[in-house]
Amino acid sequence: MTNNITPHKWRFFRSGGFDQVALETAADLQHLSELDPKLWTVLSCPTSGLEIDSRTLALLDLDGDGQIRVPEIQAAVSWSCQRLTDAQLMFQPPGVPLHAISDADEIGAAIKLAALRVLEYTGKTADDSLQVDDFADKSRLFSPDHCNGDGVVMAQLTADEDVKQLITDIVSVLGGVADRSGGMGTDTEMLSSFVAQAQAIVDWHKAGAAESDDLHPLGSDTAAAVAVFDSVQAKVDDFFVRCQLAAFDSRAAQALNPEATVYAVLANRAIGQGEDDITALPLAEVGAGLVLPLGQGVNPAWAEKIQQLGQVVVKPLLGNMPESLSFADWSAISAKLATWRAWQAAKPDSALHQLTLERLTAIVTSDATARLEQLIALDLAEKTFADNVDAVERLVHYQRNLVTLLRNYVSLSDFYQGENKAIFQAGTLYLDQRSCELVLYVADMARHASMSPFSGCYLVYCTCTRQGEAAVNIVAALTGGDVDELMVPGRNGIFYDRNGRDWKASVIKVVAQPVSIRQAFWSPYKRVAAFIEGQLQKFAASRDKDIETQTTSGVADAAAAPAATTSGFDIAKFAGIFAAIGLALGALGTMLAAVVAGLFSLQWWQVPLVLLGVMLLISCPSMLMAFMTLRRRNLGPLLDANGWAVNTRAKINVPFGAALTGLAKLPQGAKRSLKDPYAEKKQPWGLILLVLLLIAATVGYWLYW
Structure with missing residues (x-):
């Protein structure tokens, strides 16, 4: 049985040296999943550094890995076509009318209903179109006074005063x-935690x-007594342990009492009762079987607290006020207060203590908690609406931006056809009387600089700064004009981003590559001229240094030996110099004569051809290298260095490269005056030198031939 399904007829256009698919109709989108990925221009692109809505890219990046891959593109296109009555809307100006949303299935009907509610919440009618800006402020779509499906309930959602007060307490205490x-509200988890903490505090207070005599040995005074007991417990325990050690070993008593040198430090200055040096000493003299005095013989720094201990704790619990406290009495007191202290240690660690016990009791005993739980469940029931709102937002973003992404992903039509800038073009760099349109943001300079030379483009890396903005790095491809005056570092230009904001651009790195055949033709002569200029500068600098050295040494010698006689004129040396000059001029004349003789032996019309041939012989290697480099000039490495996965060789040939770099030229119809009042005056020395060379060549030819 034959398959009668007619395959979709794709239309391709050729640009950049390869075939690219044209995406122009709804059918193209509906069959995009059938297009062989080998025919896609790009297989992956990053979600950052692109001139396209970042929210759209986030919606496309289903796995959240920061890359947009082919399956994610296919899924987005397929979903958009399924949710629209006519996918041709994807090629229309931004905006999704309500009637354009397909309600052919249950999911589509729910999305359409959510879209209608979005229109109502944003103050629009059913005849208006949904726009991306309608979702910029989610508070209009999910206001506090109606359920929004997130399971969080704010006080504004209910008219029940008890529930409203409960929500207010939760937010004020737990955040x-x-x-x-x-706004801020509460969910089931926070409500459960709040109620559990409230119950724990209530139970603790109830306990x-x-x-009970065990819990309240002193009745209402127990809390005050425990506070005094806790303030001296560690110090009293320290005293009795020292005495027990002294009883264990008589040698320990001397070591456990302060050395006399401790008091010597205090002898020659005024001593305060609460000084740290005194506070650190034992409560009393340490010895085997000794008791703690409650009056005389107590460390002055602790005397007041020990006296308070006797009055508030010891006397009420023992029934009398002894002059001293034995270890047995101290242990009995500790045991009587242990129950209260254990109860205090069990105090729940919770921020809810700031609420009164009466309020906490009312919370755990009322049914306001149950009513709040019902309200949260009601809000969660609206989750379907919230999910559908997200779907409407996705559809609106895709309708506005997805085709633009396709024309920079499936094909590079935005880049090659010139109607719109590609999403990877960051803006325009103005530098050295030219404008560069192929400008990309650079996140990783080291990675980009290591890969970009394979593009074959002359590249300029710049750091761009703007007041109030973080600095950014860019790379611009120079595909036209001369590049002799570019300097690194420090050459400055102006970068205009896609929003029209201007940035100061400073050149930090240059990747030198041929820009044109014309430049390559003259480059050998420019290199020779630069070499000669450099050698002349070195020679002049060395001679200047020698003269300075000789002058300095001569002055020094003259000062040291004023009676020395001046050496006479060396006629032999002078003659030798002139002889060398004559030989050099003779050799030069001989060479010129040979060249002139060769030229005179030719027909007049052959002379220009010979000169042209010599120039071509000199320039051909540079021109050949430039030709080969310009032929392999490729956009791919520039994008790959930024995290793209380009699937083809996207060439930048000479005509297209010329379109990417604009050179300075006078406006059409402009008038120009060639009179320059500050122009340098022409000197005849060049013409005189040329005439002398011709005369020398003629004389040499006459003498030797």
Whole structure:
């Protein structure tokens, strides 16, 4: 049985040296998943550094890895076509009318209903189109006074005063959870935690309120007594442990009491009762079987607290006020206060203590918690609406931006056809009387600089700064004009980003490559001229240095030996110099004579051809290398260095390269005056030198031939 399904007829155009698919109709989008990925221009691109809506890229990046891949593109296109009644809307100006959303299935009907509610919430009618800006402020779509499906409930959502007060308490004490509307509310998890903490505090207070001699040995004064006990417990325990050690070993007593040298430090200055040096000393003299005095013999720094211990704790618990406290009495007191202290140690660690016990009791005993749980469940039931709102937002973003991405991904039509800038073009760099349109942002300079030379383009890396903005790095391809005056570092230009903002651009690196055949033709002569100029500068500098050295040494010698006689004129040396000059001129004349003789032996019309041939012989290697480099000039490495996966050789030939770099030229119809009042006056020395060379060549020819 034969398959009668007619394959989709694709239309391709050729640009950049390869075939690119044209995406122009709804059918092209509907069959995009059938197009062989080998015919796609790009297989992956990053979600950053592109001139396209970042929210759209985030929606496309389903796995959140920062890359847009072919399956994600295919899924987005397929989903968009399924959710629209006519996919041709993807090629229309931004905006999705309500009637354009397909309700052929249950999901589509729910999305369409959510779109209608979005129009209502944003103050539009059913006849208006949905725009990306309608989703910029989610608080209009998910206001606090209606459910939004996030499971977070704010106080504004209910008219129940008890529930409203409960939400307010939770937010004020625990901070709350962010609601889609932008405010703070509570969810089930925070509500459960709040109620559990409230119950724990109530139970703890209930345990402390129990009438028990073990818990309240001093009745209402127990809390005050425990506070005094806790303030000296560690110091009293320290005293009795020292005495026990002294009883264990008599040699320990002397070591456990302060050395006399401790008091010597205090002898020659005024001593304060609460000084740290005194506070650190034992409560009393340490010895085997000794008791803690409650009056005389106590460390002055602790005397007041020990006296307070006797009055508030010891006397009420023992029934009398002894002059001293034995270890047995101290242990008995500790045991009587242990229950209260254990209860205090069990105090729940919670921020809810800032609420009164009465309020916490009302919370755990009322049914406001159950009503709040029902309200949260009601809000969660609206999750379908929230998900559908997200779907409407996705559809609106795709309708506005997806085709633009396709024309920079499946093909590079935006880059090669010139109607719109490609999404990877960051803006325009103005530098050295030219404008560069192929400018890319650079996130990783080292990676980019290592790969970019394979593009074959002359590249200029710049750091761009603007007041109030973080500095950015860019790379610009120079595809026209001369590049002799570019200097690194420090050459400055102006970069205009896609929003029209100007940045100061400073050149930090240059990747030198041929720009044109014409430049390559003259480059050998420019290199020779630069070499000669450099050698002359070195020679002049060395001679200047020698003269300075000789002058300095001569002055020094003259000062040291004023009576020395001046040496006479060396006629032999002078004659030798003139003889050398004569030989050099003779050799030069002989060479010129040979050249002139050769030229005179030719027909007059052959002379220009010979000169042209000599020039071509000199320039051909440079021109050949430039020709080969310009033929392999390729956009791919520039994008690959930024994290793209380019699937073809996207060539930048000479005509297209000329379109990417604009050179300075006078406006059409402009008038120009050639009179320059500050122009340098022409000197006849060049013409005189040329005449002398011709005369020398003629004389040499006459003498030797």
